[in-house]
Amino acid sequence: MRISKPGLSSFLVLVVASVFIAWPVFSTGSGIYYRVLSLACLYGALALSWNILALTGSISLGHAAFFGLGAYGSALACQYWHWSPYVTIFLGGIIGCLYGLVWHLTFRKLRGAAFALATLASVEIPKVTIDNWDRVTSGSLGLIGIEGLPPVRLWSLTLDVDRNLQVQCFFLVLFALSVLYIHVKAISSRWGWAIRAVREDETAASTLGVDVLRIRLQALMASAFLTGLGGAIYAHLMGSVEPALVFGLHFSALPLVLSIFGGRYLALGPFLGALILYPADQLIFHSWLPAGHAALYGLVMVITILFFPHGIGEWVQQETKSV
Amino acid sequence: MKDTKITKKSLRVLLFHLFLPFYFPNGIKFIRFQQRAGSMGNCMSRFFVPLAIVLFTIMLPEGGFPADAIRIGEVNPLTGKLSKHGLEIHEGILMALEEVNAHGGINGRRVDLFSRDDQSLPEVAINQTEDLLYRVRVVGLVGGYVDALVGPISELAAKHRTPYVASASLQRSLTEGRHNPYFFRVSQLNGVVKPLCDFVTEMIRPKSAAVLYTATPGSTEFGHDVEACLRHAGVAIPIVEKFRPGTLDFSSFLLKVRRYQPDILISGGFFPDHLILARQLREQKIPLPAYLAPWGIAYPSFVEEMGEASEGLFGLCAWNPGISLPGTEKETVSFVEQFTRRFGKPPNTTTMHGYTSARALLMAIERASHGGNELSGDAISRQLRSLDLILPMEHLAFDQKGDPKHYQQVVVQIQKGKFVVVYPPDRASGKIMER
Amino acid sequence: MLVQLLIDSFSIGSFYALVALGFSLIFGVTHAFNLAHGELILLSGYLAYTLGKHFNIPFVCTLPVCMLALVFVAMLLHQLLRRVKEPFELNSLVVTFGLALLLQNAMLYGFSADYRLIPLAPVPTLDFPRLHVFITKPQLTLVGLSLLVTASIYLLWRKTFLGKALRATIQDREAARLAGINVEHMSLIAFILGGMLIGLAGPLYAQREYLHPFGGMEATLIGIIITIFAGVGRIRGILLGGWILGGVESTTVFFLGASWRELVSALVLIILVIARPAGVLTKGARSAKR
Numbered sequence A: 001m002r003i004s005k006p007g008l009s010s011f012l013v014l015v016v017a018s019v020f021i022a023w024p025v026f027s028t029g030s031g032i033y034y035r036v037l038s039l040a041c042l043y044g045a046l047a048l049s050w051n052i053l054a055l056t057g058s059i060s061l062g063h064a065a066f067f068g069l070g071a072y073g074s075a076l077a078c079q080y081w082h083w084s085p086y087v088t089i090f091l092g093g094i095i096g097c098l099y100g101l102v103w104h105l106t107f108r109k110l111r112g113a114a115f116a117l118a119t120l121a122s123v124e125i126p127k128v129t130i131d132n133w134d135r136v137t138s139g140s141l142g143l144i145g146i147e148g149l150p151p152v153r154l155w156s157l158t159l160d161v162d163r164n165l166q167v168q169c170f171f172l173v174l175f176a177l178s179v180l181y182i183h184v185k186a187i188s189s190r191w192g193w194a195i196r197a198v199r200e201d202e203t204a205a206s207t208l209g210v211d212v213l214r215i216r217l218q219a220l221m222a223s224a225f226l227t228g229l230g231g232a233i234y235a236h237l238m239g240s241v242e243p244a245l246v247f248g249l250h251f252s253a254l255p256l257v258l259s260i261f262g263g264r265y266l267a268l269g270p271f272l273g274a275l276i277l278y279p280a281d282q283l284i285f286h287s288w289l290p291a292g293h294a295a296l297y298g299l300v301m302v303i304t305i306l307f308f309p310h311g312i313g314e315w316v317q318q319e320t321k322s323v
Numbered sequence B: 001m002k003d004t005k006i007t008k009k010s011l012r013v014l015l016f017h018l019f020l021p022f023y024f025p026n027g028i029k030f031i032r033f034q035q036r037a038g039s040m041g042n043c044m045s046r047f048f049v050p051l052a053i054v055l056f057t058i059m060l061p062e063g064g065f066p067a068d069a070i071r072i073g074e075v076n077p078l079t080g081k082l083s084k085h086g087l088e089i090h091e092g093i094l095m096a097l098e099e100v101n102a103h104g105g106i107n108g109r110r111v112d113l114f115s116r117d118d119q120s121l122p123e124v125a126i127n128q129t130e131d132l133l134y135r136v137r138v139v140g141l142v143g144g145y146v147d148a149l150v151g152p153i154s155e156l157a158a159k160h161r162t163p164y165v166a167s168a169s170l171q172r173s174l175t176e177g178r179h180n181p182y183f184f185r186v187s188q189l190n191g192v193v194k195p196l197c198d199f200v201t202e203m204i205r206p207k208s209a210a211v212l213y214t215a216t217p218g219s220t221e222f223g224h225d226v227e228a229c230l231r232h233a234g235v236a237i238p239i240v241e242k243f244r245p246g247t248l249d250f251s252s253f254l255l256k257v258r259r260y261q262p263d264i265l266i267s268g269g270f271f272p273d274h275l276i277l278a279r280q281l282r283e284q285k286i287p288l289p290a291y292l293a294p295w296g297i298a299y300p301s302f303v304e305e306m307g308e309a310s311e312g313l314f315g316l317c318a319w320n321p322g323i324s325l326p327g328t329e330k331e332t333v334s335f336v337e338q339f340t341r342r343f344g345k346p347p348n349t350t351t352m353h354g355y356t357s358a359r360a361l362l363m364a365i366e367r368a369s370h371g372g373n374e375l376s377g378d379a380i381s382r383q384l385r386s387l388d389l390i391l392p393m394e395h396l397a398f399d400q401k402g403d404p405k406h407y408q409q410v411v412v413q414i415q416k417g418k419f420v421v422v423y424p425p426d427r428a429s430g431k432i433m434e435r
Numbered sequence C: 001m002l003v004q005l006l007i008d009s010f011s012i013g014s015f016y017a018l019v020a021l022g023f024s025l026i027f028g029v030t031h032a033f034n035l036a037h038g039e040l041i042l043l044s045g046y047l048a049y050t051l052g053k054h055f056n057i058p059f060v061c062t063l064p065v066c067m068l069a070l071v072f073v074a075m076l077l078h079q080l081l082r083r084v085k086e087p088f089e090l091n092s093l094v095v096t097f098g099l100a101l102l103l104q105n106a107m108l109y110g111f112s113a114d115y116r117l118i119p120l121a122p123v124p125t126l127d128f129p130r131l132h133v134f135i136t137k138p139q140l141t142l143v144g145l146s147l148l149v150t151a152s153i154y155l156l157w158r159k160t161f162l163g164k165a166l167r168a169t170i171q172d173r174e175a176a177r178l179a180g181i182n183v184e185h186m187s188l189i190a191f192i193l194g195g196m197l198i199g200l201a202g203p204l205y206a207q208r209e210y211l212h213p214f215g216g217m218e219a220t221l222i223g224i225i226i227t228i229f230a231g232v233g234r235i236r237g238i239l240l241g242g243w244i245l246g247g248v249e250s251t252t253v254f255f256l257g258a259s260w261r262e263l264v265s266a267l268v269l270i271i272l273v274i275a276r277p278a279g280v281l282t283k284g285a286r287s288a289k290r
Helices: A008-027 A031-054 A064-079 A085-107 A111-121 A125-133 A165-186 A190-200 A202-209 A212-238 A250-260 A269-288 A293-307 A313-317 B008-025 B025-030 B035-059 B084-101 B122-136 B147-159 B190-204 B217-232 B251-260 B271-281 B301-310 B329-343 B347-370 B378-383 C002-030 C037-054 C059-082 C087-111 C137-157 C161-171 C173-178 C183-208 C216-230 C236-255 C256-274
Strands: A152-155 A157-159 B070-074 B111-115 B138-142 B165-167 B183-187 B208-214 B235-242 B264-268 B288-292 B314-317 B393-398 B403-408 B410-415 B418-423 C125-128 C133-134
Touching: A008 B301, A031 A165, A031 A269, A031 B122, A031 B251, A064 A125, A064 A212, A064 A250, A085 A111, A085 A212, A085 C256, A111 A125, A111 A313, A111 B251, A111 B329, A111 C216, A111 C256, A125 B070, A125 C087, A125 C256, A165 A190, A165 A212, A165 B122, A190 A202, A190 A212, A202 A212, A212 B122, A212 B147, A250 A269, A250 A293, A250 C087, A269 A293, A269 A313, A269 B111, B025 B070, B025 C037, B070 B084, B070 B122, B070 B347, B084 B111, B084 B138, B084 B347, B122 B147, B138 B347, B138 B378, B147 B165, B147 B183, B147 B190, B165 B347, B190 B217, B190 B264, B190 B288, B190 B314, B190 B410, B190 B418, B208 B251, B217 B264, B235 B251, B235 B314, B235 C125, B235 C256, B251 B271, B251 C002, B251 C236, B264 B271, B264 B347, B271 B288, B271 C002, B314 B418, B347 B378, B393 B403, B403 C173, C002 C059, C002 C133, C002 C137, C002 C161, C002 C216, C002 C236, C037 C059, C037 C183, C037 C216, C059 C087, C059 C183, C087 C216, C125 C256, C137 C183, C137 C236, C161 C173, C161 C183, C173 C183, C183 C236, C216 C236, C236 C256
Parallel strands: B070 B111, B070 B138, B138 B165, B165 B183, B208 B235, B208 B264, B264 B288, B288 B314
Antiparallel strands: A152 A157, B314 B410, B410 B418, C125 C133
C-alpha cells in the first residue's frame, strides 16, 4: 500500500537544501566547494543546451564551435569595444546563435551520422580562423587578462561576482536554472511535443502539420545561443582563453557524455549528470587517485550505462518515462 | 603519493547511509510519491540525500595529518598529452623532498608532498589548487608545466599569500607587467631563445633558415622571437610555418623544405613531433645541414627511441647527466645515481627543472622556519627572493619579478648517441659534426 | 613536385584507410560507436613494441600476433557491448568513452608516459631523379597493404555468403533476421574482423607515428571521419575517402601552409558530405532520413 506523504518529502528536501547551501558559510576555506559547484552548474547548463538539440534527433559532435565562438566573441568585444561583460556575454551567445544559423542553412538536409560528422568538422573552421588571425585575436597565443564579471549593485548590496565565490556560485546556479527552464519547456510543453514528434518520425510529424524545419531551427538556435552564453561566461570566469582549449573536443564531448549519463529524456537529466559526476571527479576522485582518477571516471561511466541505460536520472526519478 | 586520508569512521558513516534505503524499504515508502505532485520531490530526495551525505563526509574536518609535517603541493599534468613531462617534473620534485626527509626533514619536521593532476585544463588546475590551498593547507606550491595553467595557479597562490615556484614556465606574459610577489620560476623563454639565436648566428651562420612551430602559446612566442632575431641578423627565412599538435605527417611540409633548401630548420615542436619529423627527414633524404629544436631532442629517451636517425640533430637543454653548471659535477653524478636507483631510469632536463624548483622552495622554507617562527607564506616568499643557490642546473637567484637571473640553456648535438655541448664556447665539450 | 605530392597523398591516405577500416566494420554491422578505437590500436602497437624490443621478434612476424591478440580483445569488447541496452548507439558511445579512459590509464600504468616508437631499419628508396620523385619502402608497403586488405575484404563482402549476410545486416537488421541470418553471430564476426584490422593497424601506427597512452584520439577521429564520410559499410569508399582526405591535407599544407590544413580538410569534408550524405561512393544525394 502506498503511503503518500507530500509534506514529509518536501520538508526533507527543504532541510537538506538549506543545510547544503548554508553549511559552507560557516566553514572557512570553503571556496573550493563553491568553485566546483559553479563549474558543475556551467557544465550542467552546457549539457542541457546540447540536449535541447539532441531532443530533435540531431546528435551534434560540434558544440565546441558555439562554445568557442561565444568565448572569443565576448572576450574580443570586451577588449576592443570596452563593453561591460554582462553585455558581451549576450553578444557571445548571439554569435553562437548565428553560427547555428549557418549550420541550419548548410546542414539542413543531413541526418544521423552525416550530420554528426558535419558538425564535428565545422568546429575546425572558426578554430583555425581564430588561431591564424594573429592581428585580431592574438592567434595561438590566446587572450589573457580577460576582464572578469564586474560587481552588481543591488540596492545597498554590492555583489562582487568575480571575486566573491559564493556570489559567483549563485550567478551560475541562476544561469543553470534558466537553461533548465528552457530545457523543461523543450520536453513538456507544446513545443516539446513538436520536438518529440520530429524526433520520432519526421514524415509523420509533417503530415500532422508540424513544421519540421522550423522546429529544428528553433532548437538549434536555442542550443547554440545557450552554449555560446556558457562559453562567454567561461571566458570571463577563467580570465584567459586559447583556441585549442575553447574549441577543443573536451567541450564537445563532455556535455554529450554528461547528458547521456544523466538521462537524456528527463527534464533534470543532463543537469543531474553534471552535478553528480563533476563534483565527484574533482572532489573525490582527484584526491583519492591523483594519477588514476580518470580510470575511476571511466569506470563509473561504464557501470552506470550498463545498469541504467537511460541514465542515472532513471534511478533518481524511480520510474523511466518512456519518451 | 600521500594524500587525503579518508578516516575509517567517515567511510563507515558514508557506506551506512548509502545502503540505508536498501535495508529499510519502509524508509523508501516514506518518501514514495504520487507521480505528478511527488515525483519531483521524490527525485530530489533520492538525489539530494546521498549527495548531502557525501558532501558532509568530505566537509568533515580532516583527521590523520601528523600535526608537525610540512605540506607542499604540486599541480602537474599527470594524465593527458603532457603527462610525460608532468610526471618527470613530479619525479624531480619527489626526489628533492625525499632527499630532505632522508636528512631529517626541515628542523626535524617531515615534508609531505600532495600531488594533483590538472588534466591540462585551466579550470581543473584552479580547482585542484584551491583544494591544496584550502583543504589540505599547503605552505608552498611547486610544479606546473604549461603557462596557460601556471598563470591561474599563480594568481590563486597570490590570493592566498602562498609562494609558488613554477618548474617549467616560460612565457613573458607571466612576469611582464604583473607584480606577483608570490610567484617565482626557475626557467624563462629568454634562456632558450638567446643561446639558440646566438648559436645559429655565430656558429651555423646560415644564409636561409626555416622556422616551424606549434599552435601552442609557448611555441608560438618562441617562433616569433626566433624569427625576429634571425631576421635582425640578416638571415633569409623562406619558410615560417605553424602546425597543430597531434599532426601525424610532415611529408608535404618537407617537400617545401626540399624546394627552398634552407641551411637550417628550427623546430618549436615537442618530443612526439620530432619522432615523426626526424624520421621522415631521414627517410625522404632531405638535404638539410642542420635540424635544431629546443624541446624534445636533448632527452636520453629520444636518442634511445630514434636510434641512428637522431645522429647529428641539435637540441637545447638546461641540464643532462654529464652536462651541468661548472663546479657541480659531483652533485650531478650523485643525483643521477640516486635518481636511477629510486626510479629505475635516468633523470633528464625536465626532471631537473622539477628538482630545482623544489630545492628552492624547500631551502626557503628551511630558512623561514629558523628561530621557531610560524611558517607563513610571506616569510617563505621573502626567503625565496633573497635566495642564491648553486645547483646543477643553474645558479639560482630570482629577480624582482620572479624570473631566474641566470637561466641559460646550452646547445647540444647528438653525436654517436651522446650529447656533446657545442655552445656556448665556455661550456663546449666538442665540435659540431657535419651531417 | 606535384607527382611527389600525389605519391605522398596516396601513402598517407592508405594509412588513414587502414586505421579507419576496423572502426568502419564494427560500426557498420553492429552500430556500436567505438570511441576506444584509437586506444585499441595503441594497445596493439604496444604489444608489437614489446615483442620487438624484449623478444626480438622481427616486425613482420609481430603483425599476425597482434592481429590475433586484438581479435581476442575485440571479442571481449563484443561481450561487453552485448550487455548495453537501448538506445544502443549513444550508450555504446558513452561506454566506449569510459572504456577509453580506463585503457588510457591502464597503458599509462603499464607502459609509462614515455613516447615509444618502433624503429625502421634504413629504408631503400626508389629514386626517379629525372622526375624529381622518390618512393620510400614504407610508403609502398602502406599503399600495397591497404590495397590488399581492401581487396580481400571486398572479396569477402561480394563473393562469399558470409559477406552477403554481413551486408544484409548492415542494410537492415530486422529484415536480415527475418531472412534467417543470425544477427548476433554477424555482430561477433564483425568484431572479429574489426579486431584483426585494428591489430594490423597497431604496429603500423607504432612505426609511422609514436606510442603514447593518451595519443588515441587522433586515430579514433580518423576512424570516425572516414567511416561516416565513406558511407557506412562501404569498403571501397573507405580507401577512396582516405585518399581524398590525404590528398586534401597534403595539397593544403604544400600550397597554403600547415596552419590551414584542418580548415580546408573540414571544408572539403563538409561539402562532400552535403553533396553525398549517404557516402562518397553513392550515386546521388539521398537524404538519409533516420
